[in-house]
Amino acid sequence: MPTNPPDHLNNIERALIDKLRSGTYVTTGGSATAWSTSDVTVYGQFPTTDDVSYPCLIVEMVANGIEGQFMGQNITKNDGTAAKGELYGIGFNIYIMVDRASSITITNTTSGGNVAQPYKERRLLNYIMLNGANVLMDLDFADIVKGAAGTPAATEIDERHFSGFKNIGYDPALELWSSQASMVVTFKNSR
């Protein structure tokens, strides 16, 4: 039975899902949270029709492969130790879906004080898109770099590229507001 084998694809996918679930992004004061796990459901693949719960984010891996190679396949890990490996890339599509019943209460500070308003439909989709992007921008993969409990081996992230949202719109047949973004992460495929 293998011990601590490379498992970088699962490490990154799970880190991405965890971060989107928390809805937490970085601010100058530390961090802030756009939603809680009870507000937005995050799936690692398209849920079955029986399980789907809105509003939701769906993280779907669509591609992976070698990004770049080095002489003799030698790389140096962040702690200075030598390893075999190459730069490896992984691509995700990220979908957001909001149905008519979806609502998150957001508090905004106005001249009249704090005002709590339910965000619904298009307004909610806009909110989840921007704050979903905020979460992805600040995604530091710190846990998997450290090799957190439950991850077989640390994964060292090299770059991340977020391409932005497209296909934004409302489908009347399905009664859903939706959008789609792509993201690419490259990492050291150390072994």
Added chain:
Amino acid sequence: MPGLIGSQGVRPGALNMGRVFRALRYRSDQAQYVVYHRPTIYKTDDYGVPSGTVGSQELLLPDLPAIIRPAVTADYQQQRQGSNIIGAARIYTPNITTIKSSTGGIGAHNFSQPLNPNFNEIEGWDRLITNYRTIRTLRTDVTSSVANGTWTASHGAITTDGESVTNTTTANGNTIFTAGNIRNILEADRFKFRIKTNFDAELTVITIVNQSNHTLTYTVTNGPPGVNLYEHSGDWFTVDLPFISGTTATSIYSVGDQYTVTVADGGNFDYEKELKTVTIANTGYNSPGGQSSYTVSLKEMEFYKSVSWHVHSLKDMTDGYMIFDCVRTQGRNDSRRRAYE
């Protein structure tokens, strides 16, 4: 050729759909009563997005006669971009006048057109909720049995006529069902019962307790103090409520008045636990005074799994009937729900 049609015995518009529905309902399961549901419509802000202000109250009207063909379809495949239409049905209903009438339609007790002008036609995206299957029937033909459970009254005595249980009450209070050794309600997502009183009663609170002693309460908030049952004293009145996690409010219509019902789960109600008790509370005892007895009767009580059909298009509308093409967009996988419990 005047008179030709009549002489051949064909009279356009003479199809009595109400009669067809009744005949089918008595002889088969093809025709059934469904719950008409139009979710709350909120006022929009200046940018066309719904706010938190109610513009039109939820319509939730049981006892709408319909034929569903096919009875049920289900497609469990989820497709890219959230394509999730998982079933289709063609639903036949009588014309809107028959639906709203007081004989054989929702107008019998839950709705009165003169008092509530909101329901004039079945529109696109309205829902017709059908009984997919009954999960747990609270039998009202026995007052106590090992399998079914026991009926009790906080004040009064329980009897049954073989169809309904009757609480001959001696004060305002509760009619209580305590489950026996058949308790499963995990697959249910709606709770329905019919109630009849012989005095000026009001339905105030419905309480469901599970085997973990979690409490779910349905409390009428805009009644004086509960749902007016006395407008139809002596007749059966249908109550059909959602029983699904996340519900915070629903509606009961009586005669035409909408009663807002808040649903409180106590912060911990687990819908997957087995049933312990159902309590139905009423007020109005001794009004009007001088009666020989004051009775609250219950029947057709069941927890059921529903399918919500969304109206996509109107295919035919005649004097006699209407045909709607409907889809269902959500469902649940009960085996997984039980496995993940």
